[in-house]
Amino acid sequence: MREIKKGVVPMKGSEVEEHTNKVYDSLEEYAKREGLDFVRYKTVAVGYLDITEEYQKGPVSQNFINKLKIAWNTGGVLASLGYHECEFCEGKNKATSGSEKMLRDEVNKIEYRFPQMIFHYIEEHGYQPPEDFVLFVMGLDKGIIK
Ligand SMILES: [Zn+2]
Numbered sequence: 001m002r003e004i005k006k007g008v009v010p011m012k013g014s015e016v017e018e019h020t021n022k023v024y025d026s027l028e029e030y031a032k033r034e035g036l037d038f039v040r041y042k043t044v045a046v047g048y049l050d051i052t053e054e055y056q057k058g059p060v061s062q063n064f065i066n067k068l069k070i071a072w073n074t075g076g077v078l079a080s081l082g083y084h085e086c087e088f089c090e091g092k093n094k095a096t097s098g099s100e101k102m103l104r105d106e107v108n109k110i111e112y113r114f115p116q117m118i119f120h121y122i123e124e125h126g127y128q129p130p131e132d133f134v135l136f137v138m139g140l141d142k143g144i145i146k
Pocket of ligand 1: 086087088089094095120125
């Protein structure tokens with residue numbers, strides 16, 4: 001059974017995307033009604049691993065991890081969609097995290113969301129993020145991340 005804490009949205013990637021899409025649906029509707037401009041981004045959730053789903057494993061370059069850390073530390077971090085405990089850690093010292101980051105690919109109109117836990121998943125559990133995300137992060141400059 002998945003334990004859902006009060007006020008917390010489950011952190012499965014598909015659920016994060018669904019939740020975000022619903023929020024944007026209503027924002028878009030509102031914008032249309034009010035005649036406002038609205039740029040719709042495609043939400044892509046990266047690194048919300050769940051014990052019930054297979055995840056991609058493979059090598060990840062230290063360069064990518066460093067860039068992602070810079071991105072994480074630049075600008076704001078979202079208060080989070082929820083608190084999450086690592087489901088892959090055995091024993092008592094499970095990693096936990098409750099924050100996430102959003103990065104926008106302005107060229108392809110993609111909004112990437114990833115949890116702080118992504119670093120733990122990469123470094124401790126061999127997680128390999130999708131190639132599109134890796135390429136996007138590798139192309140980021142320190143100064144342009146919002
Ligand atoms: Zn873990």
